[in-house]
Amino acid sequence: MPAATVLPAQRSLALRAAAYTAPRALYVLDKATGLVDVLKNKSYAEIGSISDGGTPFGVALDRSGNVYVANTAGRIDEFPPNSNTPSFTYNAGMSSAFEVTVDNHGDVFEVDKSSINEYYQGVNQVLYTCSISPFPSGIAVDSNNDVFVGVGGSDQILEFVGGLRGCNPTVLGVSIQAYGMAVDKAGNLVVCGPGTVDVIAPPYTSVTRTIGSGWVSPWTVAISRDNKYAFVTDINDSREVVQVVNYQTGANVTTLGGGNGLVQPIAAVDGPNAVY
8 A cells, every 4th residue: 555645845734734624625636746735615725735646636535534536556545534644545456547436335436447446445346347438537426326427538428327236327318528527415417518517407318507607628526515615627728726616606706726725736525525
């Protein structure tokens, strides 16, 4: 298991992380620095960081505040709250871990180059694996254990009703080239598409509404547990930020970037995470 290290410039920040309740913060994965930056809720001041080595590419939190970092080196590291050292590493069946999410049972879902894998928490053994052609793009799990996966290079979103067992997906009626995805407490699917962030209500046949504005290339989305805010990474050569959006009204609230210690944010998740 690789040990997480804290860069010298970040050491004082990382040590300060123990002074607050870690799950109540915004965790932002910065591709440029390779760090998961910890920002205090509401003020979004940087108060800590986690270093995972390799090339981290996705981040998630479970209901207990454990942090999961997907690394393209072929692993997912699980960090306990207020810790810079992983308590567990998942790497069975992985080639390059691009995204990670968890469900309300604590199961861990990994997006790989051409498949998605599911693991029991704390067990480095693939529970279910399903191939996605040409490649998966975005993943979300709802309270019924339905798994939603975007099909890269197409306008299709797949739904694995009841979970990945049997690998028997249906294609949703809505047509969107999906990137990052999330679900809200009403079961609506929130999808980053080309230049839009769409909210899609069941039975997922059409876009219900859009949120946010001024998008260049929205990449990932996470919803706060109270469903008041959405956190969207918008990444392009001209714009590399986390956009905080009022999820109820759809209006932009604030933009997080260099002033918050961020360089190239590619994923952000709020704690306590919206896991239903």
